[in-house]
Amino acid sequence: MKKVNFRNADMSWDMSALILIPPSFVETQKYPTIISVHPFGSCKEQTSSATYGKALAEAGYVVIAYDASFQGESGGMPRYVEDPTQRVEDVSRVIDYAVTLPYVDAERIGGIGICGGGGYIISAALTEKRIKAVVGITPVNIGRLFREGFSQYNPIGALEAMAAQRTAEAQGAQLMVNELLPPSLEFAKENGLTERDVYEATDYYKTPRGQKPSGATRMLFSHAQKTLSWDAFSFAETLMTQPVMAVIGQKVGAFGAYSDGREIYGRSVASKDRQLVELAxxxxxxxxxxxxxVGLAMERILPFFKSYLD
Structure with a gap:
């Protein structure tokens, strides 16, 4: 594994990525390559590389796990912006970089994403046909989540608050950066924040289990307006032509990945191969x-990618 920074001609900042390589890697050979997209509030050192990137590299793939623009070690100002359009564009920019590498086979590129990253990589595949097969691991449609739970089912109220805050910041007020999770499991218990997804996210992001310096779990509130009008699965019925797989757990939580995974499976009627993996x-x-x-998921993911990338 090596860390790289790169910048495309249409960018004004660097992106930071980890490249994971297969055992017995030979740089003069060409390899099928997977673009791995981290969750909302995450970074490249967490599940996108440490779990799925590692497993895919061990199976013979080059994997590029990167930090989203404005997040982690990638550039872009202001920090902690969660902009779905930018997140989808990041995927294409990473592919632009990947196809310049001598060991990447430009005709065998796949995509995988986790949580919000699953929604982003699926959305990217709708128009980015260099992606030949795509997998969403517990994929979340972040636009739907913002319109629902994250706005307390009051999207117009949230938009009005964002508008007021952005005006205040333009006039010199301090940026409002929201922390997305309780600071600790103890705090979550003491304050009744024990809904499954909230509590388990805290267990991953706020303990040594998954905590990383760049995994900020923060969001710049004033710049999140466009998220509420975004839909990861828009036009999936006609544009999702590649093979697509959604992997979801049947223990349902408030963030809605179970229903989102079932939704993209149901809507991908133009796909040459759509698969839904439900793990009890x-x-x-x-x-x-x-x-x-993860092992159960990989038992389905590896044959899926092998069918379309090997």
Missing amino acids: DWSHYDLYDKSEP
């Missing part, structure tokens, strides 16, 4: 790093 007794955050559910 496992939850959204179990699929981030726990060995048994």
